[in-house]
Amino acid sequence: MGEDRVKINHEPLNFFDGVFIGSIFAIATIGLSFFYTTTGVFNFAHGALLMLGGYLTYTALTHLKLPLFFAAIFSVLLVASFMTAFYYLSLLPIRKQHITSIIITLALLLMLERLITVLYGPWGLPFPTFFPGVVNFAGVEVSLQKIYVTISNILVIFVFWLLISKTWIGLGIRATIDNEDVAEALGINASRMHLLSVFISSAITAFGGINIAATLFLSPILMSQMNVVAITVSILAGLGSIWGVIPAAFILGFADVIGATIFGGWFRFVSMTLVVILVLIVRPRGIFGQMERIV
Secondary structure (H helix, E strand, O other), rough: OHHHHHOOOOOOHHHHHHHHHHHHHHHHHHHHHHHHHOOOHHHOOOOHHHHHHHHHHHHHHHOOOOOHHHHHHHHHHHHHHHHHHHHHHHHHHHOOOHHHHHHHHHHHHHHHHHHHHHHHHOOOEEEOOOOEEEEEEEEEEHHHHHHHHHHHHHHHHOOOOHHHHHHHHHHHHHHHHHHHHHHOOOOOHHHHHHHHHHHHHHHHHHHHHHHHHHHHHHOOOEEEEHHHHHHHHHHHOOOOOOHHHHHHHHHHHHHHHHHHHHHHHHHHHHHHHHHHHHHHOOOOOOOOOOOOOOO
């Protein structure tokens, strides 16, 4: 009987892993939240865009032999352009028909997942290591690649904040979100703002897919799991709260690491689920969900 009980580990908490996982959750989610906030469409194909970012970069690195920077730029621009074109042709005309738009994004998710599985196979692929080596962080060895990914995630989110909060592009997007009719009266092309928002959100998502592949692994299964994680983080933050995604992501990141440290890796999603349930009991709209859509 004693062997059947859950074993509790007594290993020290790896603080860096909490920051790393939190940054991964944030970069994997913020594009989904921004897409929904700006267009009103909840994009269930989000996980497929993460997947595309990772697989296209893998192809550019291993087959086209491009340097990492150009491989990443190539993948991000391709994914963002593809999703913007798809939105313009399929979602923009019917974006206020919520059920129809959900069905279309689900169809896109299934199509891309199937395409990637056919082209690359259902198994994991080894993503190239571009920052080999480890450093000692508070008594724990941390790979340089993880450090690079964590810093780049935080930097991209900061640049995104600057773009939305401090530039005329961000002003136009925020005005369109607040009131499309007033924005149009002020000379802002609302449809163009929607397309620009889709491009930005998809670019961030593709970048997130690259960093997920670079530090975890590259497989359709992982990206499907990250789709669930992104939706979970969005719900915890409150649908429509872009900046609420960041603290929500780090809360779940540390819950993931604490659960795994105490009970083992099997407890990762359990600890995250418990946190989400407890928060939603107290705040059914999520931590920052006072309004439907918040920038």
